[in-house]
Amino acid sequence: MTEENTNPTHFIREAVAEDLASGRFEHIATRFPPEPNGYLHIGHARAIIIDFSIAQENGGFCNLRFDDTNPVKEEVEYVDAIKEDIKWLGYQWKNEFYASDYFDELYEYALQLIKAGKAYIDEQTPDEVRENRGTLKEPGTNSPYRDRPIEESLDLFERMKNGEYPDGSIVLRAKIDMASGNINMRDPIMYRILHEPAHHRTGNKWCIYPMYDFAHGQSDSIEGITHSLCSLEYESHRPLYDWFINELGIFPTRQIEFARLNLTYTVMSKRRLVRLVKEGYVKGWDDPRMPTLTAYRRRGYTPEAIRAFVEATGVAKKNSTADVGLLEHHIRQDLNIRAPRRMAVLDPLKVVITNYPEDKVEMLEAVNNPEDESAGTREIPFSRELYIERSDFMEDPPKKYFRLAPEREVRLRYGYFVTATDVVKNDAGEIVELHCEYDPETKGGYAPDGRKVRGTIHWVSAEEAVDAEVRIYDRLFTVPNPMSKEEGKDFIDYLNGDSLETKKRCKMEPSLKQARSGEKFQFERLGYFVVDPDTTNDKLIFNRTVTLRDNWARIEKQRAKEKMEENRRRKQEAKRKQKEAARKNN
RNA sequence: AGGGGCAUGGUGCAACGGUUAGCACACCGGCCUUUGAAGCCGUUGAUCUUGGUUCGAAUCCAGGUGCCCCUGCCA
Numbered sequence: 001m002t003e004e005n006t007n008p009t010h011f012i013r014e015a016v017a018e019d020l021a022s023g024r025f026e027h028i029a030t031r032f033p034p035e036p037n038g039y040l041h042i043g044h045a046r047a048i049i050i051d052f053s054i055a056q057e058n059g060g061f062c063n064l065r066f067d068d069t070n071p072v073k074e075e076v077e078y079v080d081a082i083k084e085d086i087k088w089l090g091y092q093w094k095n096e097f098y099a100s101d102y103f104d105e106l107y108e109y110a111l112q113l114i115k116a117g118k119a120y121i122d123e124q125t126p127d128e129v130r131e132n133r134g135t136l137k138e139p140g141t142n143s144p145y146r147d148r149p150i151e152e153s154l155d156l157f158e159r160m161k162n163g164e165y166p167d168g169s170i171v172l173r174a175k176i177d178m179a180s181g182n183i184n185m186r187d188p189i190m191y192r193i194l195h196e197p198a199h200h201r202t203g204n205k206w207c208i209y210p211m212y213d214f215a216h217g218q219s220d221s222i223e224g225i226t227h228s229l230c231s232l233e234y235e236s237h238r239p240l241y242d243w244f245i246n247e248l249g250i251f252p253t254r255q256i257e258f259a260r261l262n263l264t265y266t267v268m269s270k271r272r273l274v275r276l277v278k279e280g281y282v283k284g285w286d287d288p289r290m291p292t293l294t295a296y297r298r299r300g301y302t303p304e305a306i307r308a309f310v311e312a313t314g315v316a317k318k319n320s321t322a323d324v325g326l327l328e329h330h331i332r333q334d335l336n337i338r339a340p341r342r343m344a345v346l347d348p349l350k351v352v353i354t355n356y357p358e359d360k361v362e363m364l365e366a367v368n369n370p371e372d373e374s375a376g377t378r379e380i381p382f383s384r385e386l387y388i389e390r391s392d393f394m395e396d397p398p399k400k401y402f403r404l405a406p407e408r409e410v411r412l413r414y415g416y417f418v419t420a421t422d423v424v425k426n427d428a429g430e431i432v433e434l435h436c437e438y439d440p441e442t443k444g445g446y447a448p449d450g451r452k453v454r455g456t457i458h459w460v461s462a463e464e465a466v467d468a469e470v471r472i473y474d475r476l477f478t479v480p481n482p483m484s485k486e487e488g489k490d491f492i493d494y495l496n497g498d499s500l501e502t503k504k505r506c507k508m509e510p511s512l513k514q515a516r517s518g519e520k521f522q523f524e525r526l527g528y529f530v531v532d533p534d535t536t537n538d539k540l541i542f543n544r545t546v547t548l549r550d551n552w553a554r555i556e557k558q559r560a561k562e563k564m565e566e567n568r569r570r571k572q573e574a575k576r577k578q579k580e581a582a583r584k585n586n
Numbered sequence: 587a588g589g590g591g592c593a594u595g596g597u598g599c600a601a602c603g604g605u606u607a608g609c610a611c612a613c614c615g616g617c618c619u620u621u622g623a624a625g626c627c628g629u630u631g632a633u634c635u636u637g638g639u640u641c642g643a644a645u646c647c648a649g650g651u652g653c654c655c656c657u658g659c660c661a
Contacts, residue, residue, distance in 0.1 A: 008600075008609090035661055070660065126659060135657055137587045171659055181589035183657055192659035212661045236590050236656050257591085259654095264597085270661095312610060314599040316592090319654055323597050326611050336624060371624070402622070411620060445620045456620050525621045551622045 010315040012256055016054055016227055019254065025226040028060030032086070032093070033216070033230075035067045036078040036200075038270040039285045039292045040085040042306065042327075046261040049310050050229055052091040063223055064093035068100050069215045071199040079200075081285075085293040089303045095223070099215045100201045102222055106210045107161070109218055109248055110172060110190055114153045118247055119190060120146055121156040122173045129171070132178070133186050139179035140186045146175060160193060163207045167193045174214075176243065184240045190214040217241030220253040228255040232317065261313060262321040265475040266291045267482055267491055281495060282476070288543050289476045289499050299473065300520050300530030300545030302338075305331040324475065328546050335520060335528045335545065340368045340375055343413065343458045344508040344523040344542075346470055348387035350433045350462065353418060356384040361461070364444065366414040380509050382415050385462040387507045389525075392457040393434055395423060400555060402455035404434070410455040413524060417442040417453060458524045465507040468540035471532065472501040508540070515540065522548075 019025045032051040034040065040048075055062035064086065068074045086093070113119035122129065122143045134140035157172055159165065172191040180186055191214065195207045217240075220228045228241075235257045245252050262268055267276075268291060276282050276290070285292050288299035296306065309330040313322045343366075362382045369375035393404040404410050409419040422435035441448055445456070476499050482491040515521070517533045527547035535541045 010599085014602090033661095037661085067661065073660070129659075130657075133657060135587090136589080137657095139587070140657090168659060179587095181587085183589075185589090186657090189659055194659085209659095211659075216661085232591070233655050234661095239590090259592090312598075314610095316599070318592055318599095320598060323611065326598070329611060332623090341621080367620095370621085400622095413620060415620095453620090455622085458621075522621085522623085525623070527623095548621075548623045553622090555622085 008311075008314065011317070012050060012054065012227075012229060012258060012315055013057070015254075015256055016058060019226070020058065024254070027224075028055055028058035028227065029062070029223065029225045030055045030060070030227050030229060031063040031065050031097075031220065031223065031225050033065045033067050033219075034082050035070075035073070036075060036082060037073045038078060038274065039294055040082055041268055041273065041290075041292045042263060042296065043261045043268045043291075045089060045293065045306055046258075046310050046313070046315070047229070047231070048086060048089055048091060049307060050258065050315060052093075054227065054229065060226070061094035062091070063095045063097055063225070065097040065099065065219060065223070067212060067216065067219075068098050068199070068201065069209050069212055071194060071197055071209065074200055076200045081294065085297075088293065088297060089306065097219075097223065098201055099210075099219050100199060102215070102219050103202060103206055103210070105222060106215060106218060109244075109250075110157065110210075110214070111154070113174065113190075113247060114150060114157060114172075116247065117150055117175070119153065119172055119174050120148055121153045121160070121170055122146075122187075123170050126168055129189075133183065134178070136183070142178050143173070143187065146187070157191075160191070161206070161208050163195070165193055167195055169193065172208075174240075174243075176240075182236055182239060184213070184237050185243070188213055188240060213237060213240055214244065217244050217253065217255075218248070218250065221245060221248075221251040224251055225253050228253045230255060230257055231260045232257050232319070257317065258315050259317055259319050261310065262319075263291060263327065264321055264324045264480040265477050265482075266324070267477070272491060275492075276476075279492075281492070288471070288473050298530075298532065299543055300335075300528060301331050302334050302520075305334040308334070321481065331546050332528070332549070335522065337371050338369075339520045339522045339528055341366075341370070341524050342509055342512055342521045343380065343460055344468070344470075344506060344512065344526065344529075345387045345389050345458065345460050345465075346472075346503050346506050346523075346526065347390045348505065348507045349390045349393060349431065351386045351388050351418075351459070352433060352435050353384050353386070353438045354421065354435050355437045358384055360384070361464070362443075364414050378511055380414065380511070381461040381464045382412075383461045383463055386412070386459045387462055387465060388412075388434075388457055388459045390431075392455075393420065393431070395431070398559070403457055404436075404455070409439075409453050410457055411442075411445045411453050412459045413456050414445055415443075415459065416440070416445070417447060458526075460507045460509050462507070464510045466510055466513045466540060468506045468508050468512070468542060470503045470506045470529065470542045470544065472503060472544050474499045474501075506542075512540065520545070 030051045032048050052062045122145050124143055132141045160170055171189045173187045173189055176185045176187055178186045189211050191208045191210055193207055194209050198204050238255050277285055282289055286294040286298045288295050309327045363379040364382050365377050366380050367377055397405040404420050406420050409417050411417050416438040418436040418438045420436050423431055424433035426432050475496055477494045478496045479494045482494040515531045517531050517535055520530045522528050528545040529542040530545055532541040532543045
């Protein structure tokens with residue numbers, strides 16, 4: 001061990017430790033093997049973290065290997081994005097490899113198996129291959145080409161490589177067992193012909209490509225990977241990988257499978273993510289509503305929070321879906337400690353302090369981060385005209401509402417105690433301005449006479465405020481599991497129409513003028529926010545990462561629910577009475 | 587005539603034949619508070635089922651039930 005490991009153990013860590021103890025392996029090596037055909041999402045984070053941390057904890061190494069055995073699906077653009085995301089998460093691979101690096105060796109392995117009578121060229125059509133594979137319940141039937149002479153297969157394979165055959169005409173198959181209960185063992189295809197397009201790394205050198213199943217295990221073996229950690233669906237492929245390793249007599253990697261990480265209120269499959277992007281339901285792979293790592297980065301998530309979240313979900317062989325609330329908990333936890341506090345008003349209501357001098361501007365001291373004394377303090381301007389949050393004033397407040405209301409006194413954070421005196425409305429009856437009086441004795445928010453106020457609200461000075469746009473994000477889907485198989489429903493039907501709200505007239509305290517892309521803040525009483533890369537010199541844009549926990553919102557929600565139930569009860573009662581009356585009349 | 591895997595509170599994990607079945611999130615209550623935040627304290631709430639082995643079973647065995655994966659020349 002090179003590193004003190006305080007993380008909870010799990011079956012993979014245990015298995016690796018046992019393999020070291022028993023001498024099955026003398027070193028530990030892992031790999032993270034993405035296919036470069038899409039962006040990494042939070043589900044991949046579990047795989048990345050397991051792969052790299054198992055290696056780290058045991059003084060071994062982890063390679064990055066792109067599984068690029070199918071040129072029709074893979075693109076270079078994804079390679080760089082994937083590398084960036086892994087680095088952002090905080091990991092460094094030892095070697096950057098590609099399955100295509102091993103095309104020569106793989107070809108030699110194929111030759112070796114043909115010569116041993118363990119592989120053959122099949123001339124059946126794709127349809128025939130499928131039909132003869134049998135079904136889940138019935139065994140397959142042998143190909144008529146299965147027992148052709150070795151020399152013939154050798155010759156055909158060579159010509160296949162040389163481009164003498166069109167796509168789909170012939171394939172190389174392993175000769176295993178067409179009656180196996182495990183369909184992967186029914187003479188799986190090893191090589192197929194793909195003349196187009198050119199491979200992103202090997203160009204036109206090859207027109208035959210190994211199947212994933214004939215590439216992955218051997219690639220691990222070539223790299224000396226001791227533990228090939230992968231997701232559950234490869235469990236039934238393990239016997240095949242072991243078969244290849246055994247027949248070829250190469251380094252025996254051990255594969256261990258674990259369950260993928262799923263999250264509520266989102267989708268995680270590449271296919272569906274592509275659809276969200278291509279059909280314009282989101283603005284791109286890095287749209288902060290997406291579950292991709294690049295989107296979380298833009299949304300203001302930190303790698304530390306994502307790692308803590310993934311560790312908290314553990315590792316098991318049971319398919320499960322983590323609550324997105326747990327992810328939110330971890331980003332709050334992280335940002336609470338590190339994010340400087342600022343005041344910002346998202347939905348401004350003008351306030352005039354009628355007894356405050358007209359041209360006076362005072363600088364008041366505010367704490368940057370109560371969780372971190374070293375963050376220091378800053379000064380914020382206070383003047384006669386301010387903005388407060390519209391939701392922080394109510395003309396006719398319900399019980400337990402602690403904020404501003406007519407004749408009620410509250411504290412302006414780091415400012416003064418103020419009392420609402422007048423409400424100014426427009427012709428439509430909407431509140432356009434509030435008049436308040438302040439108590440000059442309460443500067444900084446302290447009352448010398450010791451009197452208390454229930455509420456403390458945030459504010460910004462109108463004159464000095466900086467304008468900004470704030471993008472408010474909500475969950476992308478309206479249901480925890482958009483994949484639930486309700487009849488005739490598509491996951492698209494569960495999209496949340498209100499997942500993005502853009503507030504264009506927000507008012508920020510002046511210190512935010514200098515905020516740079518990627519900088520994170522807590523806007524007091526609102527949540528955590530990050531400067532979006534769309535920000536320019538004259539346009540400040542923030543993304544809301546996550547709200548603060550909000551007890552008041554919960555009380556309101558509960559109240560609304562109670563009201564709804566009350567209404568329903570009343571309606572039912574009315575209906576019942578109506579029926580009764582009708583019966584009496586009859 | 588299938589093969590493979592999985593089943594512990596609402597969610598996610600732990601308990602490795604002997605614990606009052608533990609932890610985190612959520613929930614609910616309380617304390618504290620110049621953020622209705624954070625922090626602190628506390629309360630609810632779980633071993634899929636039926637048998638078996640054992641002094642003793644969440645744990646081992648068998649049957650049942652339920653869920654997931656496998657019939658791409660995808661990975």
